[in-house]
Amino acid sequence: MLLRVRAAQGYHDPAALRAAGDRAAHDLLRAELARCRPGDAVLSEEDADSRRRGGADRLTADRVWIVDPLDGTREFSEEGRSDWAVHVALWARYAPTPHGLVAGAVALPAQHRVLATDVPPAYPPAPARPGAPIRVAASRSRPPVFLTDLAEDVGAQLVPMGSAGAKIAAVVTGEVDAYIHAGGQYEWDSAAPVAVATATGLHASRIDGSALTYNEADPRLPDLLVCRRDLAAPLLAALRRQLSGTAASAEHAAPAATEESR
Ligand SMILES: Nc1ncnc2c1ncn2[C@@H]1O[C@H](COP(=O)(O)O)[C@@H](OP(=O)(O)O)[C@H]1O
Numbered sequence: 001m002l003l004r005v006r007a008a009q010g011y012h013d014p015a016a017l018r019a020a021g022d023r024a025a026h027d028l029l030r031a032e033l034a035r036c037r038p039g040d041a042v043l044s045e046e047d048a049d050s051r052r053r054g055g056a057d058r059l060t061a062d063r064v065w066i067v068d069p070l071d072g073t074r075e076f077s078e079e080g081r082s083d084w085a086v087h088v089a090l091w092a093r094y095a096p097t098p099h100g101l102v103a104g105a106v107a108l109p110a111q112h113r114v115l116a117t118d119v120p121p122a123y124p125p126a127p128a129r130p131g132a133p134i135r136v137a138a139s140r141s142r143p144p145v146f147l148t149d150l151a152e153d154v155g156a157q158l159v160p161m162g163s164a165g166a167k168i169a170a171v172v173t174g175e176v177d178a179y180i181h182a183g184g185q186y187e188w189d190s191a192a193p194v195a196v197a198t199a200t201g202l203h204a205s206r207i208d209g210s211a212l213t214y215n216e217a218d219p220r221l222p223d224l225l226v227c228r229r230d231l232a233a234p235l236l237a238a239l240r241r242q243l244s245g246t247a248a249s250a251e252h253a254a255p256a257a258t259e260e261s262r
């Protein structure tokens with residue numbers, strides 16, 4: 001559907017294309033979830049009620065779908081770019097993992113693939129050139145300000161890319177070794193990709209090493225590290241060095257997203 005929206009609308013009015021894509025994907029997912037799983041709650045970027053801090057039925061529900069109908073909205077509106085995604089994750093109250101995610105799928109329509117937990121992708125192959133720089137995916141538009149220093153510290157090469165889902169998919173497929181974000185994000189930006197990454201056996205945590213948790217009253221989840229297991233300890237140590245002495249807060253963050261910057 002999103003590929004059809006792009007084809008029908010063209011790229012002359014990016015804001016209108018972004019709005020049309022968000023709306024079409026949200027409406028489709030909301031209708032299908034209501035039809036197939038009428039008893040479950042939904043937390044969606046495009047549903048203001050579900051996003052409300054503390055107020056929604058999702059806080060008492062046993063099963064909550066965490067949905068980002070269009071992640072990488074900016075890239076979706078740029079002709080030729082394929083780094084945008086659709087995220088659908090299922091959170092369950094009695095799940096055995098701290099993150100609570102029991103299923104997830106990340107669709108990359110312009111890359112013609114879907115990564116999902118029902119048949120988790122294989123763990124990525126070891127880097128072809130031993131000793132080559134670690135490749136770290138980061139936001140194209142809002143990379144954490146400490147990332148350049150961190151890259152220098154660990155000898156990493158930064159790979160700018162849009163969409164949290166597309167970046168985590170790049171870690172899953174071995175195109176990059178890690179994804180680091182800080183400074184702002186929401187549960188729907190990472191839930192489905194983190195479900196796939198952990199089902200694949202990759203490391204996923206906050207940048208201080210603590211667990212990612214979902215379906216919290218406040219859906220803000222501002223930072224994360226997803227990487228190959230062997231890189232978790234060195235990258236968390238490098239993150240500690242960057243963040244030591246100050247909180248991982250606005251000082252280290254890119255400016256928060258505004259409607260215009262999305
Ligand atoms: N500082 C910030 N504050 C809030 N959201 C942010 C953010 N930085 C990135 N995001 C969100 O995280 C997703 C991936 O961002 P990026 O492409 O820059 O890596 C985007 O989701 P959406 O496209 O669904 O809005 C973007 O809005």
Ligand SMILES: [Mg+2]
Nearest residue numbers: 068071072189
């Ligand atoms: Mg998003």
